[in-house]
Amino acid sequence: MSSSRRQYPFHLIEPKWQQFWDEQQTFRAFNPGEALPDGHPFARRHNLSGKVAATQLPPKFYILDMFPYPSGAGLHVGHPEGYTATDILARYKRAQGLHVLHPMGWDAFGLPAEQYAVKTGQHPRNTTEANIATFKRQIQSLGFSYDWSRELATTDPDYFRWTQWIFLKLYNSWFNPEKNKAEPIETLKYPAELENVGQASSLSQTSKKNGDRQDACPTNELESRRRAYRDSKRLAYVSEQPVWWCEQLGTVLANEEVVDGKSEVGGFPVVRKPMRQWMLRITAYAEKLLADLDTIDWTDSLKEMQRNWIGRSEGAEVKFQISNSESQITVFTTRPDTLFGATYMVLSPEHKLVDEWLKDDGIPSEWPTGTPEEWKGGKDTPYDAIWAYGLCAAAKSDLDRTALAKEKTGVWTGVYAINPVNGEKIPIWIADYVLASYGTGAIMAVPAHDERDFEFAKKFGLGIPRVVIPAEEEIYAIAEKSYRNQGLSQQEKQLWEAHVELNNRQNAVDVIEPFCLPGISCNSSNEEVSLNGLYSSDAKQKITAWLEGKNLGKRTINYKLRDWLFSRQRYWGEPFPIIWKRDAGGNLYHEALPESSLPLLPPTLEDYKPTSDGQPPLARAKEWLNLPDGSVRETNTMPQWAGSCWYYLRYLDAKNSNAFVSKEAESYWMGTAGRESRVESREPDSGLPSSLVPRPSTPGVDLYVGGTEHAVLHLLYARFWHKVLFDLGHVSTPEPFFKLVNQGLILGEDGQKMSKSRGNVVNPDDILKEFGADAFRLYEMFLGPLEMVKPWNTKGVEGVYRFLGRVWRLFVDEASETEFEQAQTTAKEQGSKQLLNLIKLNSAIKDVPATPAQLKTLHACIKKVTEDLEGLRFNTAISAMMVFVNDAITWETKPVSVLREFLVLLAPFAPHIAEELWEKLSTGHSPQSTVHSPQPARTGDSGLRTGDSLSYARWPKFDPALLVESEIEIPVQVNGKLRVVIKVPANATQADLETAAKNSIEVKPFIDGKTIKKIIVVPKKLVNIVAV
């Protein structure tokens, strides 16, 4: 392969233009108030100079890639897929006259660098910096139009200083349910018993007072209770909950980082362990995170994933009195209408009542007489049974507990509860099919109408009384449908089965198949309330109202979403700006460091392992750890997600040392500055159909492209932080990412996921060396639709590479190229770009008017490429350009004006070759000549000069008039089958078409001797003759 002749000298062209763009800062974006450099092509294109206010700048377009974690392995071909797509769009939008922000940075904290440090003792910063350098070199070699002046790394103290700052905002805020937003913690009202009567001391004062008021014991007591209350309300709080501890990684993990009972990174076993952890109160935002999905332009599947993750469900909490006891058990249920069918209850093994019973003896010392053997779990007393079952559950991995086919297990506690609606005594069980972490960790079991409860009840011989039956109307509808032989859905089949069972077993109380759909309540009444005859939705309302009236329950909404476990026992992450102190009573409490102390740097260590007593590595740095006043630093660090939660905001103002982003930059780039006044009017004749005219700036990032692997975590966390910042007035939009697209995975040539172990990894460096960056970019896009999963095929790169070769030959003179080649072999070591000057323009390129046919070819291409770019259909846009070139290469005379506009279309996709040919065209021919002569606006104010990059050249517009055909081909069908294609004038009437079709020789045999029943004529499309 390497022996084959180069299609064109990309090895000289690509570095030449990359250097040019870099030197000219071609792709810098400018913040409001920033001075535009003299002669910058952006300034010239828009007739701007000096310091420019937000209102004078063109509308913004913020196009963002998910920044990469710079791993040691370097880039693989999957990374540049999204980057190429965004780069093409960035260049396209620039050509359209928008002010494009297109930045790149590094998500550089993370485990691999730390693990390497543990092994080698090398500071993770060194590895990280080396990896960033590799990634940056590789990314830059692809010619992406990033504004590198805004580059950032999450590991940079100037960056994580603000990550810590945002953490302090979270720490110092609470969620006010009345206003439905976060507020500074100072606005928190204390419950009456904690009101600090007569002493209006503020928080900061009290903490300083520690030393001098030792005698004020009651105050201290009150203060510490107030502090505890306050701390329990913060958006960042400390919790002792059980967490996933991974021994091998030496850290706890978030729920989201545990997959199938193993760590997502490394696949090591994890166990539940109670530890003191920092949590972020993301659950307070569950409703907003869910509701606001409707305001953003994401794919349905992505929104659906987030909805499922948040997992909202409406239902009721119901209190059950425990028999012979003061205590109550509260359960959450989505089917309060089935309350009359509850025949037992289940507590999760971790339920706090279980602990109480084991400690304080709320359970009978003996099994009640007549207890079935299988209820006892093989133990002699309830105590032993509960104890043993709890141990057993704790030992099980998550995988074991949630295994699908697993048979349900459980033990009876010997205790009964009272069903509040009918006073029945129902047994309370402990079983691990009830999760401690969802709802209240306890359920009422309605075996007749819940699969799981049914399975359990059958195994242990518990009652399964029916309290819901299918609604008659629904059954009628199904009967009718099945009579008409229409297929039935799963639900309809279930309804039907339940109906059949009911008919066959009229008198049976217990059901033999659970019925879990809504229906009509039965057997559900007491002296005060009856649900009988009501449909489930109505029954729910009625029973909930009754329960509320008796203070036995209330309507509730529950979420699957848990609070975010935010601390890690690692070195290579942001340290928490938090210190720990003891109050006079000896209670440990935490306090935030002042903002002025940021950034809080991690200490330098020799050894990056956790301490021998299981403390995080930061605890090794004694001097760092212990402060002179006796307080101690927090030794946890933040998770990798922290830095990626807000990086898109830092790009807006990456060098600002006074704020995480300035108000002006934020409101301009996030699209909320002067929205009313700045409705698009800058480019009056952009030539696009109205649907394609650039919209007024959208709120937030205009387009965010990245992999599906971040569908839930990163995208949910980032939305959460953004909403907090919004509530606190630090950003001006409620959502960060207006439009989001997931690029599909690129598989190896064998159709398998690329991985080292399969040996099917394609290294972009190799492709670049052989075919060049432009061919690589083109191929990544030509592969198929952006969102699809698709296999790589290096042969396919050759195809687009050949296309670029044809483009090259369309423009250059072959004889001069031979000269260039010879010069290149003799003057090898120079290999200089000066040699490119030897290559002359093709002599067929002339400054002549284009023929109508040529214009048609060009404008068809402009139309297709423009529309496809708007719809992110890069693959078909490329094929349109191939069609153009295949045609243009046959022209004897090639008008400069046509080729020039074609280059503008090609430039976003293959910018290097486009720039080179543009330059040749400009030096060889007047840059003023364009396709349309009567267009002073075009040539006059673009401000571009010979020698300017074509990056700011105007995107051509297509003229529909040029695409009109004089004669068109119309397919003629008889009875839906194609018989002939006839040629008619484009303006033929329906009657003309009909006559022409009927008279066609090819059609005659199919209609002769038949009656023509109907003729369908679709103007400009087709004729269909129906004849029998």
Place this chain on the structure above:
RNA sequence: GCCGGUGUGGCGAAAUGGCAGACGCACAGGACUUAAAAUCCUGGGACCGUAAAAAGUCGUGUGGGUUCGAGUCCCACCACCGGCACCA
């Protein structure tokens, strides 16, 4: 199990309900060449035909339906991919 996505030539793919397979890869034949590479031209869904054509039939995962007309819309099913999964 639930949710979402995808099924079209040898391969990647394209087609506002209106000529299925644009564009590209691979392949075959030809031109150029001493030869090869590169380049250029030509061909191509399957079947049935034929010396070669033409004509004809079938064809977008499977089975139904709507329609003058379905890859496209509706219903059911199958396969593969991704996500969630005892969430009460």
